[in-house]
Amino acid sequence: MSESDRPEPGFSPERLAFFTDAIFAIAMTLLAVELERPDEQELASTRALGSFLVHERDSYLAFALAFILLWSVWRRHHKLMDRIGRLSSAFTAWHAPFLLLVAFLPFPTAVIGASATNPLADTLFAATMAAMVCCEAVIREISHRTGLTTGDPADTRHQADGSWAVGAWFLLSAALAWLLPYAFVLWFLAPLASPYGGALISRLRGPHPESRDVNAPRP
Template sequence: MSGPVRPEPGFSPERLVFFTDAVFAIAMTLLAVELARPEEKELASARALGSFLVGHRGSYLAFALAFVLLWSVWRRHHRLMDRIGELSRAFTAWHAPFLLLVAFLPFPTAVIGVSIGNPLAQTLFAGTMAAMIFCEAAIKDIAGSTGLVTGDPAQTRRHAGDSWGVGLWFVLSIGVAWLFSYAFVLWFVAPLAATYGGALISRLRTSPAGHADPYDGDAPRA
């Protein structure tokens, strides 16, 4: 009697999940590491400490925003990986730029923390988030179009449309940032882009029958 089929070395879903979780955990921890700590003179009195905290309010806002965004991306990835039975080369390869951007996010977060109204700082942060979410969308598209997911692949492709919508929302905020210093407010309503923009993108996107997968034509690796 033959035993269970083992995935080819380098294509284990469990190892990819463990590594992805570790990168997210480190990135979310580094968000707090980047926060400025009060020195002895700021701790001398409640007034001095209060002035320090108020002076760094932008950093705390940036930390909270980036943490929530990373949390939401991780949760979506978690739900996807719970439905992945096997990997492909394309699915695995797209995790490299995806996780690179996750690991990089603490840097633009620290930059906007000290200059949140700076349009270039907002461009750096929004550009990083847009690229990260575009990678997330590509991963979902691959999973839904190459038979990697269990259940209804059309649902995964719809979720990919939601991610494309959120990514485009961050791209839009880049243009707005050069006109209005408070363009970062758009980031707080990014879920609306998933709800409405994602539905529109899912309707507009077409996948002609018989065409090869745009990311990689290889079959799932067992």
Template structure:
């Protein structure tokens, strides 16, 4: 579809991109809102404030991790939307679960911040991230299969493979959380899983 042709009502790429930006911005803000504030007792002295900050280190780690992951997801979505010149119903509809997982993320982030070594808390966070990566991969697959992208579809297909890899990475970490309490460290390597695992998946796809 040419960019000179008006999109169908409700299928404007610009409006969808703006709405996604708004949801992501609110979610990233709520990540900070969930951080516990010091009480008057915690502010009595430098020592009490230091003890409070040390006690909340899990929350700060969870905040930083979730912020980076959401920002990365937004960047990937931004790149995808820059390649799309029109929408399909399926592409627009799959944004609902994608944005649902982003909007929900502040909750599991607060949970792991309060108990970062808890396997159930880690499973909740990893499951949410896996669901978000799954929706992201589906969006890219739809963009390719429906002919929505304006450049080489192979590029978006490779990006979809990277999203599938990240999804599997978080599912693996969710399973391992019940064996190793430090499994959250794997989440910091999700970008590497996307870069190298995505290339491997794409290579294996061409061999079939």
């Protein structure tokens, strides 16, 4: 690589991708660390252990939910970083709140695991996830507006629309937590909001200017 091709110090896409992967890996591991372990009395018999596992079922459900959601967000970010040719100050800066929320997620996960029917606990989790995916959407918006990605910029904007849709899904469904117990189970469907809700938002925003036919007559 020639000197002219080297990124500025602090703006290496590979280093940012590696650091982001590490934060996700730690957060996903901490989800399991937060799970309650049986003590000696609960391990003394099959019945006691069975009662313990049944009592902790909400924690396991919350763990599975958070792991699936983090996996989904990581996969989308991984695909984005594979298309990033360079970084900008704004793109890099927005990773700070994004990764802060990723690292924070094990806490609201433990809270809903301990009190799954508490609407405030569900709201805390939903607000964290909504803020996280909205940061993700902003990162995608920056990447397509400033030309940081390779390929079709319209595709990058469509992916940003998918992130906005997931954020909206969490905010809207959080209201159900105040009406229905175990409403957080709906969040297992959150990844589906990206393709379907994203398509709706893309339609409302209209076509990306750079994706229009260059031979089409101008108004």
